[in-house]
Amino acid sequence: MLARRQAPTYDVCIIGSGAGGGMAAYALTRAGARVVMLEAGPAWYASKNSAMLTPAYATALRGRATHLRPFGEFDACDGGWEIDGEPYTKAAGTKFDWWRGRMLGGRTNHWGRISLRFGPEDFRGKSRDGLGDDWPIAYEDLAPFYDKVDDLVGVFGSKEGIHNEPDGKFLPPPKPRCYELLVKKAADNLKITCIPSRLSIITQAKPGRQACHYCGQCGRGCTVKANFSSPDVLIAPALETGRLTLLTDSMAREVTVGPNGLASGVSYIDKTTGEDKHVAARVVVLAASAFESARLLLNSKSARFPQGLANSSGVVGKYITDTTGTDVSGFIPAMADHIPHNEDGVGGMHLYMPWWLDNKKLDFPRGYHIEVYGGLHPPAYGFMGGIQNYPGAGGYGASLKEDYRRYYGATIGFSGRGEQIPNDDCYTEIDPNVVDKFGIPVLRFHWKWSDHELNQVKHMQETFRSLIHEMGGTPFSQMPTKEQGYGIAAGGRIIHELGGIRMGSDPKTSALNANCQAHDVKNLFVADGGPFVTQADKNPTWTILALAWRTADYIAQQRKQGAI
Numbered sequence: 396m397l398a399r400r401q402a403p404t405y406d407v408c409i410i411g412s413g414a415g416g417g418m419a420a421y422a423l424t425r426a427g428a429r430v431v432m433l434e435a436g437p438a439w440y441a442s443k444n445s446a447m448l449t450p451a452y453a454t455a456l457r458g459r460a461t462h463l464r465p466f467g468e469f470d471a472c473d474g475g476w477e478i479d480g481e482p483y484t485k486a487a488g489t490k491f492d493w494w495r496g497r498m499l500g501g502r503t504n505h506w507g508r509i510s511l512r513f514g515p516e517d518f519r520g521k522s523r524d525g526l527g528d529d530w531p532i533a534y535e536d537l538a539p540f541y542d543k544v545d546d547l548v549g550v551f552g553s554k555e556g557i558h559n560e561p562d563g564k565f566l567p568p569p570k571p572r573c574y575e576l577l578v579k580k581a582a583d584n585l586k587i588t589c590i591p592s593r594l595s596i597i598t599q600a601k602p603g604r605q606a607c608h609y610c611g612q613c614g615r616g617c618t619v620k621a622n623f624s625s626p627d628v629l630i631a632p633a634l635e636t637g638r639l640t641l642l643t644d645s646m647a648r649e650v651t652v653g654p655n656g657l658a659s660g661v662s663y664i665d666k667t668t669g670e671d672k673h674v675a676a677r678v679v680v681l682a683a684s685a686f687e688s689a690r691l692l693l694n695s696k697s698a699r700f701p702q703g704l705a706n707s708s709g710v711v712g713k714y715i716t717d718t719t720g721t722d723v724s725g726f727i728p729a730m731a732d733h734i735p736h737n738e739d740g741v742g743g744m745h746l747y748m749p750w751w752l753d754n755k756k757l758d759f760p761r762g763y764h765i766e767v768y769g770g771l772h773p774p775a776y777g778f779m780g781g782i783q784n785y786p787g788a789g790g791y792g793a794s795l796k797e798d799y800r801r802y803y804g805a806t807i808g809f810s811g812r813g814e815q816i817p818n819d820d821c822y823t824e825i826d827p828n829v830v831d832k833f834g835i836p837v838l839r840f841h842w843k844w845s846d847h848e849l850n851q852v853k854h855m856q857e858t859f860r861s862l863i864h865e866m867g868g869t870p871f872s873q874m875p876t877k878e879q880g881y882g883i884a885a886g887g888r889i890i891h892e893l894g895g896i897r898m899g900s901d902p903k904t905s906a907l908n909a910n911c912q913a914h915d916v917k918n919l920f921v922a923d924g925g926p927f928v929t930q931a932d933k934n935p936t937w938t939i940l941a942l943a944w945r946t947a948d949y950i951a952q953q954r955k956q957g958a959i
């Protein structure tokens with residue numbers, strides 16, 4: 396009789412393959428660990444599968460958004476605000492939207508690549524103004540890992556010496572485009588700091604990766620690997636070590652616990668067969684995205700952990716935040732009837748405005764940065780919708796075509812991205828009445844902005860309008876009123892959701908310690924945005940990457956010492 400082959404016990408099981416999971420897999424396989432990765436979506440590599448150079452006229456939809464591709468037919472990321480059979484619910488009166496990627500690499504396939512370090516002040520918010528909480532780590536703890544991420548992944552930018560906007564190990568930034576020069580002039584006149592942007596797009600080649608050729612199609616994924624996506628930059632090298640087992644189409648259900656109270660592995664659904672399976676591991680790393688990881692913990696209930704895993708404090712699902720955001724765009728006459736000129740560049744802004752003001756003189760805490768958009772993009776579905784809003788434009792026939800030519804490239808817009816302070820009205824929990832198509836209980840969200848965020852967004856609106864006026868332009872919209880929340884985007888809409896499994900020094904008020912290790916379960920770690928104590932006025936992913944690398948190094952060190 397043949398002996399039954401025993402299923403392997405892996406050194407580490409990582410759930411999710413986006414920024415956090417990809418980085419953990421990269422670092423842990425290099426440190427010699429045998430890793431299994433569960434990813435809910437299918438395999439996808441921009442280098443093989445991207446539609447980077449497909450012209451919009453090549454398809455019937457002309458690049459139009461679809462149900463599974465809300466950012467356009469050619470966008471690199473499968474997922475969206477709604478996923479068939481995988482609902483989430485909202486408490487009465489809550490406005491919250493949750494964007495989820497469902498593919499290898501998650502949202503790193505199409506993210507904006509704005510790659511900013513948090514600054515020293517961002518880790519000590521409470522010490523500064525008494526609001527929220529401080530992190531249990533400081534900028535100095537993360538700085539060596541930011542350096543390593545800069546070297547490995549690549550980021551362009553300029554050394555500016557701004558205290559709370561730390562410089563990195565930058566590649567040369569691209570020059571501002573024509574409309575960005577106009578923005579820079581207006582910002583200088585208004586004394587708003589305006590500097591080259593910082594994006595994880597390589598402007599000089601790296602081994603196995605070409606330098607950017609400025610096609611501007613980053614959101615579709617880059618076939619020459621010039622921009623960062625987890626599959627091409629992290630997962631592929633991890634697979635090359637021979638130590639990564641990648642299980643795609645595998646939806647984690649819960650983290651299992653052994654009689655010793657330690658994580659023993661993960662149960663998951665094989666989506667190709669519908670079977671329930673289990674993978675055994677000595678260490679479990681959650682990186683399914685902040686709120687998915689919180690959901691996994693809340694659903695991992697047992698006699699020993701009735702409130703869910705790593706949740707004896709009751710904080711899992713609490714202290715959740717998103718970036719604040721609002722936009723204003725306007726018609727800029729100086730850009731109309733333009734002389735044809737080269738506006739090639741990366742698929743994102745070449746300039747941006749970091750936070751530049753002193754809160755002591757303002758009616759809100761913390762800050763925001765300003766992102767810039769405009770320019771001459773290749774026409775696709777919906778091109779220049781709203782033409783009737785330009786002076787004298789609209790109608791039919793030859794004169795309408797003339798209007799398109801005249802006003803093409805004459806729109807400039809600004810997006811504010813600011814820091815929300817965690818509050819008691821923003822949290823998520825398991826909805827006791829709803830399960831997804833796999834039978835897994837879903838999350839229910841509660842969300843309410845406070846005056847801190849509303850006043851901050853009012854300031855954004857006023858600033859963007861002054862910038863447009865300074866350029867001699869006219870905003871397309873009226874200033875939103877207080878009743879309209881000053882145009883604040885609904886919670887979740889900026890897709891920078893963080894927290895819910897926060898780190899801290901006190902096990903009574905945090906789920907994880909300063910190494911992103913569960914206080915309650917020493918072989919359980921979180922490597923996505925879940926551990927974040929606060930937001931910052933920066934986008935979060937560079938910090939997710941640096942923190943995940945730090946966590947992976949800690950796991951490797953603990954394994955070496957036989958502690959886990």
Ligand SMILES: Cc1cc2nc3c(=O)[nH]c(=O)nc-3n(C[C@H](O)[C@H](O)[C@H](O)COP(=O)(O)OP(=O)(O)OC[C@H]3O[C@@H](n4cnc5c(N)ncnc54)[C@H](O)[C@@H]3O)c2cc1C
Pocket residue numbers: 410411412413414415416433434435436466494495496497498499500501502503505506507508509510511645646647648682683684685687890891922923924934935936937939
């Ligand atoms: C359009 C867009 C633009 C953005 N622009 C920027 C930007 O410019 N700068 C910035 O800093 N951030 C940006 N972000 C945010 C950025 O994408 C996220 O911060 C980052 O991807 C988070 O990494 P993550 O690993 O936590 O999650 P994700 O990248 O979402 O990866 C999570 C992975 O886990 C998988 N998964 C989920 N649940 C399970 C489960 N139960 N079992 C198995 N697998 C599971 C998912 O399929 C996914 O692949 C943007 C996001 C979007 C959508």
Ligand code: SF4
Pocket residue numbers: 447596597606607608609610611612613614616617618619620621622740741742
């Ligand atoms: S702009 Fe550069 S990084 Fe972006 S898709 Fe084109 S070549 Fe790649």
